Amino acid sequence: MSANPHVLVVDDEPDLAELYASWLRDEYTVETAHDGPSALEQFDETVDVVLLDRRMPGVSGDEVLEQIRNRGTDCSVAMITAVDPDFDILELGFDAYLTKPVGETALKDVIDRLLRRSDYTDTLQTFFSKLSKREALMAEKPQFQLDADERYQRLEAEIETLRQQSESHLAELDGEDFEALFYRLDS
Known part of the structure; x- marks a missing residue:
């Protein structure tokens, strides 16, 4: 992990992604992406944590997660979604699952964990x-x-x-x- 942890926030709602980023910028290096292809383009080995919306049009968060895991990095991924968890999450390789709405404290706590x-x-x-x-x-x-x-x-x-x-x-x-x-x- 780098000295200043690098967080990639991925959400198809730009205002929400920017809100999360504003909460985190004092403690982390933060980037935002508003769709799956942009997230995958911005993702590299310097990213320590990805905050990933599960339901996005086009390339879903599930697909982005799979591609991140296929790259073989040791990055942690927290799914942040309005979708309540169901048994399908057992097949996904995320490290934490948060259901929206998520507050600033909960967001920082999950990253710290x-x-x-x-x-x-x-x-x-x-x-x-x-x-x-x-x-x-x-x-x-x-x-x-x-x-x-x-x-x-x-x-x-x-x-x-x-x-x-x-x-x-x-x-x-x-x-x-x-x-x-x-x-x-x-x-």
Whole structure:
């Protein structure tokens, strides 16, 4: 995630997209798009969060979401829509679902939660990668060689730092976020 998170607001109602953007500009880099093709044109790897209207004429939010996911980025997507959720949402790859009307506080809260989840996921993936390296070395090298190697000692220090960061991130997530995160990691 970038130092100043990048949010793309996509809604076919320009006034609503601009209202959301005005609420967010003090804290985030914000772009707006008013249809699916424009959203896909503006979307790139720098976008951290997409706020996506589900029902738009032409290319729907569902289609935009599918194309975003097909690009393989780790961006979070919140569907913001007047459509009440039904079982069809089980097939969609969004990270949060908000039903309109959405207020400023709710909008900022969902973005903050999604950014925290992203931080936690990145930290956790790095942590597990380092653990795998340690396990491989431990299976092949005697302990005295591991203890004497500076690179291994750095690895151990990195693992401890990542463990602490993971615990810190985990403490920030509430029960709902924690559960949603593990569903996302499991998919």
